[in-house]
Amino acid sequence: MRCKVCLEHAVVDIRRHNAAFCGPHLLDHIRNQVARAIKEFKMFGHDDRLLVAASGGKDSLALWDILLALGYDATGFYLSLGIGGYSSRSRKAAEDFAASRGAKLIVRSLEDEHGYTVPELAQLTGRVPCSGCGLNKRYEFNRAALEEGFDVLVTGHNLDDEVATLFGNVLHWNIDMLGRQAPVLEERVLGGDAGTPPALVRKVKPLVRVAERESAAYALVAGIDYIVEECPMVDGNTQHLYKEAITLIEESSPGTKHQMYFGFLKRAAHHFADQQDDAVVVACTNCGAPTVAGGPADPVCSFCKTKALAHHRRDQGVTPRRPARRRRSR
Amino acid sequence: MKVKLRNPDRVVDVSGPSDVVSLLRRLEIVPEAVLVIRDHTLLTRDEALSQEDELEIRPVLSGGSR
Numbered sequence: 001m002r003c004k005v006c007l008e009h010a011v012v013d014i015r016r017h018n019a020a021f022c023g024p025h026l027l028d029h030i031r032n033q034v035a036r037a038i039k040e041f042k043m044f045g046h047d048d049r050l051l052v053a054a055s056g057g058k059d060s061l062a063l064w065d066i067l068l069a070l071g072y073d074a075t076g077f078y079l080s081l082g083i084g085g086y087s088s089r090s091r092k093a094a095e096d097f098a099a100s101r102g103a104k105l106i107v108r109s110l111e112d113e114h115g116y117t118v119p120e121l122a123q124l125t126g127r128v129p130c131s132g133c134g135l136n137k138r139y140e141f142n143r144a145a146l147e148e149g150f151d152v153l154v155t156g157h158n159l160d161d162e163v164a165t166l167f168g169n170v171l172h173w174n175i176d177m178l179g180r181q182a183p184v185l186e187e188r189v190l191g192g193d194a195g196t197p198p199a200l201v202r203k204v205k206p207l208v209r210v211a212e213r214e215s216a217a218y219a220l221v222a223g224i225d226y227i228v229e230e231c232p233m234v235d236g237n238t239q240h241l242y243k244e245a246i247t248l249i250e251e252s253s254p255g256t257k258h259q260m261y262f263g264f265l266k267r268a269a270h271h272f273a274d275q276q277d278d279a280v281v282v283a284c285t286n287c288g289a290p291t292v293a294g295g296p297a298d299p300v301c302s303f304c305k306t307k308a309l310a311h312h313r314r315d316q317g318v319t320p321r322r323p324a325r326r327r328r329s330r
Numbered sequence: 331m332k333v334k335l336r337n338p339d340r341v342v343d344v345s346g347p348s349d350v351v352s353l354l355r356r357l358e359i360v361p362e363a364v365l366v367i368r369d370h371t372l373l374t375r376d377e378a379l380s381q382e383d384e385l386e387i388r389p390v391l392s393g394g395s396r
Contacts, residue, residue, distance in 0.1 A: 001374045011372040015362075020374055057392060160391065216365055216390040217372060228388060230337045243391045244363070251362040 012217045015254035023221045030218045033209040034066045041183045043204040044152045050074045051150035051201075053141050054097070054105065056090030058219040058226040059156030061097050063207050065222055067154070068101055074154070079140050080109035081133060082117025083233060090227045097224060106144060110136055116310055118233065124310040124318070129233035132306060139289065139303040145201040157205040160212035163257045164242040166264055179272035182265070183208045188281045190290060199281055199290035211250075211257060212243070331379060333357070334386040351375040354387070363391055 001010040003022035010020035014029075021029055037043070044050060050067060054060045054076035067074040078094040080087050091107065098105035111117050118136070122129040145153045162181070169177045183205045187198035207215060219226050234240060249256050281290045284301035286308075291301035333353070334341050347353035350366050350373050366373045367386040379385070 001376055010374050013374040013376075023372075058390070059392070212392070213362060213365065213390045216388070220365065220367070220372060220388075228336055230389075230392065234392075240391065247360055247363045247391065251360050 011221065012214075014211075014214060016211070016250070016258060018254075026217060026221050030062075030210055030214060031066050031069055033214075034063070034206045035070055037183065037206050037209045038070075038204075041204070041208075043184055043206060044072070044154075044202075046072060048073070048151040049149065050152050050154050051106075051141075051145045051148065052076050052154045053137070053156065054078050054094045055156070056093035056097075056227045057156070058216045058224070059158050059161075059207060059212070061093065061224045061226050062215050062219040062222065063154065063156045064097070064103070065101065065224060066218075067206070068103060074103065075148075075150070076103060076105040077141065077144050078105060078107045079137060079144075080107065080111070081136075082109065082111050083119060083231060086227075086229065086232055089229070093225060093227045097226075106148065108140065108144065110140070113140065114307055116307075116314075121306070121310050122233070124313045125306060127306070130237050130239070133233070135303055135306060139301075142201055143289065146198070150201065153201045153203045155203065155205055156207055156215075158207040158210050158212050158215050159257055159261060160243055160246065161239075162205070162208055163246055163261050164239050166261060167242045167246060168238060175272055178269070182269065182273075188290060190281055190283050199283070208261070209258075331381055331383040331385060334384075336387070336389055345381060347379060349375075349379055350377045353379060353385070357387070359387060364389055 001013055001020040002008065003010045003025050004019040005025040005028075006022060008022045011023050012026050013020040019029075050072055052060065052064045052067065052074050054064055056078065064074055064076055076094060076098055078091055080091055094105060095107075097103075114136070116124070118129055118133045121127065121132040121136070125132060141153055141155075166178075166181060168174075169181065185200075185203040187202040188200035189196045190199045210218075246257060281292060282299055283289070284291045284299060284304055286300050286304040289301055289303065291299055331344055331347075331353075332341055333344050344353060344356060347356050351361060354361050354364070354366070354375070361375050365388045366377075367388060368383055373385075
């Protein structure tokens with residue numbers, strides 16, 4: 001195959017664009033896709049301070065690289081989850097990348113901040129590991145962004161991530177989640193009062209126009225030494241199962257992922273958005289962090305409830321259960 | 331040819347396929363789910379292969395919490 005731009009030898013074929021690219025023009029193509037998403041969804045400007053959730057994986061490091069290449073003020077944030085050697089190696093990948101680009105990386109750990117790791121949390125609470133992990137990451141990403149004075153939290157969710165989530169939300173008709181699925185989640189203030197400081201920082205996903213395979217190709221061509229190994233806790237994760245199913249369809253019918261996600265945004269998302277807009281954010285009575293008011297006069301956020309349960313069970317000497325494991329998906 | 335597979339890491343010997351897509355078909359791997367790498371360089375699915383090649387097939391789908 002030949003590069004669509006320069007006709008030199010191509011290294012990547014992107015069938016949904018009916019194109020192939022050499023290394024340098026692949027980098028240009030992916031950066032252009034990200035720049036287009038930033039502009040199309042009005043994500044942020046060059047004056048904004050961006051905090052990039054950097055896991056050490058291909059998506060977050062590729063995105064961080066792209067934002068730096070596009071001239072944005074992008075700082076990385078790595079949260080150690082305490083998953084043994086996997087966390088050590090992913091942290092090193094994030095630190096090495098930051099050092100190679102002369103970029104700033106903020107590092108925190110769940111164990112230091114809250115006294116448990118993701119495996120311990122799963123064992124103590126009986127929650128599926130990915131569920132507890134996601135809850136803690138969302139909490140810590142928002143807290144770090146607010147404490148460190150960032151304007152926008154940037155995550156490396158790619159097109160496959162968004163399609164898999166959409167697929168799952170439609171399979172189960174999670175109406176409230178459909179209302180929340182967007183490339184930009186605007187900042188929220190406590191009580192909904194305009195003029196007060198944000199309690200939930202603005203969150204954006206600039207990789208929504210980039211498929212997972214394209215993101216990996218970018219990282220490899222850009223010389224990013226990301227962590228290739230899969231998280232050991234992810235076995236049987238439904239998000240992964242959905243991705244495998246969608247990838248099979250994409251292989252037979254290139255462009256299906258893009259059509260499903262951007263078709264949803266254009267033709268269906270507005271049907272679900274109203275419910276989310278009505279939700280009022282109030283302060284958790286335990287930690288002060290924002291939580292959605294659900295009716296009780298004394299709301300406690302999901303993070304605090306889960307953390308309290310974990311510490312309560314540990315204090316009682318409850319024998320940790322093995323985390324829930326489902327079938328291995330491949 | 332020697333082919334490195336991931337998660338878990340292992341190397342398998344494969345003989346016969348003359349291009350990338352044939353190799354992936356032989357191993358029952360969906361091309362859209364992987365990158366194929368030779369000497370640190372990505373290969374398109376029509377790239378010719380030789381029996382002396384040392385390749386890596388790297389999965390691109392990651393899962394987990396959101």
